[in-house]
Every structure is written in structure tokens, then in C-alpha cells.
Amino acid sequence: MFFSQAGARPRMWEASPSEHKKWVEVFKACDEENKGCLSRENFKVAVVMLFGYKPSKIEADAVMSSVDPNTSGILLKEFLDIVRKKKEAQLYWNEIRHIFTAFDRHYRGYLTLEDFKKAFKQVAPKLSERIILEVFRLLSKLLKSEGVQARRRQSARGQLLLR
Template identity: 95%
Template sequence: MPVARRLSNERRRWRCLAKLSFRDCAERGWRSRPGGFGRRARGFCSLDSRGAMAMFCSQAGARPRTWEASPPEHKKWVEVFKACDEDNKGYLSREDFKVAVVMLFGYKPSKIEADSVMSSVDPNTSGIRLKEFLDIVRKKKEAQLYRNEVRHIFTAFDRHYRGYLTLEDFKKAFKQVAPKLSERIILEVFREVDQDSDGHVSFKDFEYAMNSGQKQA
């Protein structure tokens, strides 16, 4: 084949590659090599453990979603706000907010969470106004729904109901979600997710990895 024609073909292939998304490249298993492009790899030679986890998150389907309250839910949130604003101040104090969270979500916020919320409100007000409260509750609801999705995925792969995932569980999970990944990459992912290196991935480890992977996906 003439050199000029071969170079033209190579440029065309690289332009096609540039149009592919990261996910498409990963799914196809392409890899580049000196002097050419288009050879299929058994795994993903340039995909690291973080990229693999990002792809796992994308393929598994768990992702934060924008969520809007239904009219009955919105009404309930407003009623909780009014019930906690006993003195009709027009805002919730720190303690009022804690009570509201208990009423809506069934747990008492930690000092760190309360500090974070109070520091995020308008500094010109004495507390959390209704509009701010509704926005905070909506975001908490979105986070709760996402966490439930992650828990569902974790439980689906924890087939023996042990409360943790082993390397074999990880291999089976990736085989279902990303079957073209090499065992070497899966092992690297497992070692990175297994934060205390005890050979077990707890839900806390798994959730942290999913959140980190989601930011890269």
C-alpha cells in the first residue's frame, strides 16, 4: 500500500477515535500501538482502576438524579417546617432543623452535618428560611435515593448475604457489568476499594468507591 494512502487511513482512524467517548472506547477494548490502530485488546491496556470503577458505575446504572417532590410530599415538608417553627419566626434554628430531619428522615443529624447546613444558609438571616429548607430536604432526598440504589447493587452482588464482597464477588459483578475487563484490572480495583486490605469490601467501602467513580464517570 502506498505510504500516502496508509497515512491517510491512519489519520481517518484516529479521527474516529477522537469522536468516541471514554465509555465507547472502554466497551470496544481498543488500544493503540506503534504504527497502527484498530487492534483489539483482551482487556483495556490503558484503563486504570479508577477508570474501571467509573465505567462500572456508569454501566451498573446507579447515578444521582434530580428529583422533584410530589404535591403531597411538598405539602408535608411545608407542614414539618411550620411545626418546627413553633414561635412563627419564619425560619428554623439549628435545633429546629435537627427536629425537622428526625421527623422527615428518622435520624438526628450529626454536629458536622448541622454545621454544614447552617454555614450554607444566607448569613443575613437568623436561620433556615422555608425556601432554603425545601431545597435542603430535596437534596437529602436525592442523596437518600442514590444511596438506596447503591445498596441495591451491593446486595445483588453479595449473594451469600455476608455483608461484604470478596474478590470472587467482584469478579462476578464486573463480568456482568463490564465483561471485557481483564482480571488484572479487576484485581487492582478490588485492592483500591478494599481500604483496610482485609480481603473484604464492606458496604461503606463500596459506597465510597461508587461515589468516587461517579465523579469520574
């Protein structure tokens, strides 16, 4: 079922020919001086065009630090690899959100421990309550470390938020 997929990191994903073509077109459009590479600012514009958000300074720094110092920017091959990885991560988080939404049967925007238990009882009825509690605790901790708003109340019921 989807649990084995949800716990895994993004799988290798290949863009369709039309998507790959779009990425190349965006690269060329942002390579204003036709140097065959993107500057830091041109990279930011390309990300806005493809993903709809402006990369943070930290994200831009990380990308630029991985660029070969002998070039004056991000080459097409590097750009395509970066975009593919961003797309994989985007698909991964969309899958997580889909699973979360399926478990959030009351559309509250969070999962209580009871919601979590009910979901597991449907997909893995023989799993012990102790293991379900441990998974809930670990998932809450993981989401917090990944920068997702995740929280457990001090009460025994607890909540798991994904926003």
C-alpha cells in the first residue's frame, strides 16, 4: 500500500519530453546574455517561472555553492538536474499531503492520535497500539525537523499538524 512509498525519499523521476522542453526553454529565456549559464539572479527568475516562488537567499546560496567555479553560472545540465530534484521533492510532499488529507477525515488540518490510530487500524489491523504510538511520535519529530509545522499537545490525545 502507500505506507512503503510514504516513508521513502523521493524516487528517481523522469520529466516528460514536453516538460523537459519547457525547462530548456525557461533556461534559454533566463540566459539573457546567451552565455550558456545562469547567474544567481537569472536562476531565481527561472525558479519563479517554473515553481511560482522566489528562492530564498539560503536556497540560492546552496545552488551557487555547488556550481563549478570555472564557469560563470549554472550550466544547462546542472540546471536540469536541480529542476528535476525540485520536482521530485514537490511530488514527494504532494504525496505526503494526499495521505495526510486521507487520514484527516474531519478536515481539521491536523491529525489527532485517535485519527492516526483509526487510519492504522484500517490499513494494518494487527499492528500493536504501542507501535502506532511510536510511529506517531517519530512522525511528529520528523516533521518538526523537516521544517513542517508539526506539534504534539501535552495531553494524551496529541495532534499532528501538516501545513
